[in-house]
Amino acid sequence: MEENEILLMKGNEAIAHAAIRCGCDGYFGYPITPQSEILETLAVEKPWETTGMVVVQAESELASINMVYGGGATGKRVMTSSSSPGVALMQEGITYMAGAEIPGLIVNVQRGGPGLGTIQPSQGDYFQSTRGGGNGDYNVIVLAPASVQEMADFVDLSFTLAFRYRIPVIMLSDGVIGQMMEKVVLPPFKPRRTEEELRQECPWAANGCKNRKKNIVTSLELDPHAMELHNIHLQEKYKEIKEKEVRYEEYMTEDAEYLIVAFGSAARIAQKAIELCRAKGIRVGMLRPITLWPFPSQAIKTLAQKAKGILSMEINAGQMVEDIQLAVQGCVPVFHYGRMGGIVPTPEEIVNEVEKMKQ
Amino acid sequence: MKSEIIIAGFGGQGVLSMGKILAYAALFEGKEVTWMPSYGPEQRGGTANVTVIVSDEKISSPILSEYDTAIILNQPSLDKFESKIKPGGNLIYDPYGISTPPQRTDINVYRINAMDVAAEMANVKAFNMLVLGGFLNVCPVVSITNVLKALHKTLPQRHHNLIPLNEEALKRGNEAISPVSQA
Structure with missing residues (x-):
């Protein structure tokens, strides 16, 4: 495809293409309707042969989110995608990421619940996304695309916000936007960051401590005073996001x-x-x-x-x-x-x- | 100009791909387009449908409750969508597999014996392009040239030898449609 070409594709396909084009380092996911085209498109495109982006079909959603935790802890731009029940499984990993301040992208192409529910579209995960489905006082940034174009555009935006604030970002879509085809112009191609660029952008990352002091990326802190200070720091960060990042x-x-x-x-x-x-x-x-x-x-x-x-x-x-x-x-x-x-x-x-x- | 179209039939009749080819042709016309499929278990032998909207202006909702044109390929789809055509709109159906013909008198009803023509052509796979050809006679929302371009785009390279057959099907479908009753 040519740059700026107007294409026709499903929202799910647009996410996969956008991920490859915006320098994503890795995708880890497990198939579930109505979002399986994301993993399928990546499998067809084989980005590991071009950009070097890793694509893994994990054994479960728990594995996927913890692979995102691991990749994000090393400063890599990594993502997963799933649909409602799968994202419910991921909540532990998401709160750990929030606690450890690990950037990453989680795409939820929602279907009806509760429980295993239905495969048809729904927006029933608003609370799950905005209130934190996991434990503790945390928030994640939640973006809601309303078109196939926004499915494509919000991938890079999500990574930008995730790394700016060291926070997980959820793209909250649904079966309508995921399954429908409409016109889209894919974002311009951007290479993956080099190791040098990554070290500059993510001095906190756990990616080898030769010639520097070691970084620890964790959500565990047994000293309550230190843990309260960490919580105060998180709340200050959330306040800054509320002031600067509201979009409508x-x-x-x-x-x-x-x-x-x-x-x-x-x-x-x-x-x-x-x-x-x-x-x-x-x-x-x-x-x-x-x-x-x-x-x-x-x-x-x-x-x-x-x-x-x-x-x-x-x-x-x-x-x-x-x-x-x-x-x-x-x-x-x-x-x-x-x-x-x-x-x-x-x-x-x-x-x-x-x-x-x-x- | 905006056309809100539903195509409905059995899974396997080529309903979704007919919609996809129409959508790509609209893209090549420089129009706005949405393609919203029914998805899920109902596609396997059950009913499948797709809503295609072709418009000169930006499209708001991809989900509709009334349509300008319904292309109906089986009885369950006729039962479901006959009442959802706007007054003055079009209903196109293949009588093959229809036991109770459409009843409404405030819409334009067209009949296309696409299954019979497909049998004459000895190629059942031409069925959906016959129907599309018929539809384009009634509602020329896209040109045949752009439909052919869409076929090139959507068919995998290894099937491009089938394009002349599809072209013939579009042409024969265009001729095989006839009005049953007018609003």
Whole structure:
């Protein structure tokens, strides 16, 4: 393929191509629907023969996330991908990475739960991603792509953020964005970092301590005072991320009387609903959080000042709605609409909910 | 201009690849396009469907509840999607495998005996390109030239010898479609 060529591909395929092109050092994963095309595409592309990127089909999700832990601890740009139940298995590894401040990318192409659930699309892992599915006081950065283009673009962005803050980053996608094909321009090719560049960018990495003092990368600290200091340091880091890294997009909010808040595939469906509402003369706009953590609370609070009502549209039983309620502090009524179990709501269902909100 | 299309039939009839070829042709036309498949166990012998949206403008939702055109290749799909065609929209079906023909009078209904023509051509694999050829007669959203370009792109090199057969199927399908009733 040529540079800047407009291609047609699935969101899952775009992630694999983007990983190869943005200098990813390693991918470790275990197949699960609806994201198996990521590993499949990597197997077809054989990046180990070109960029030297390692691709391993691990024996389980537990193995995958701990390979990411190990690779990340040496300063390598490494990633894994899975779908909801697989990411549930990875939570121990993710909290260990957060504790040990190990950068890395975890892609979750969500399917319906709880448990083994269904293979159809869902956004039921909002809490799991933004609240920390693992133990302890930690956060990870959560990006929510809403198009195949963003599936491609957010891979490099994830690694950039992960290394800037030494933090795991979750790309929270779902079966709709993973399985659908649309137009995409892949990011420009960027070589993998050399050992020299890695040592400069990651002086903390455990990658051989010849001619320097040894680095220890761990989440274990038995001295409670030292552990509290480490927690204070983590909280300061999270505060800085909240101040600097909030990302969102507004759609037709200028004159909006009603506001929809939706992310990922739900935002695409909501956008169509807004087109239908506008045709009926209902002034609706949308705020689409791109980072789910840090959450765009301030932007929602500002828009809430001029809104008569806010609808949180999610493909789940109502999870992000709690963050919206916290953001607006009761100054405007907040509603939720969603479907569960792998059922994706239609634009007409959302129009219906907006009309209900008007009454 | 925007066309919201659903193609539905049995797994194995080439429903998803027909959609894919249409989507690639739209890409070559310089249009916006989304291709959203049903995925999962229902593809193995059960029903398979794909939503293809072709538009001059950016596409919002890849998931729809109503369609401009439905291409229907089996009875379960007719039962499921006949009611979801917009008034004034198009329903294209192959009567092979349809026991209860479409009932609606507020849509344009077209019939294509693609299975029969495929049998005449002694090549059942030409079936989906016959149907696509018929569809393009009713809704010329992409040119045949770009469909052929799409075939080059999507078929693996080792199958490129089949392109002339597919071209013939597109042409014969284009001629084999006829209106049943108009809205």
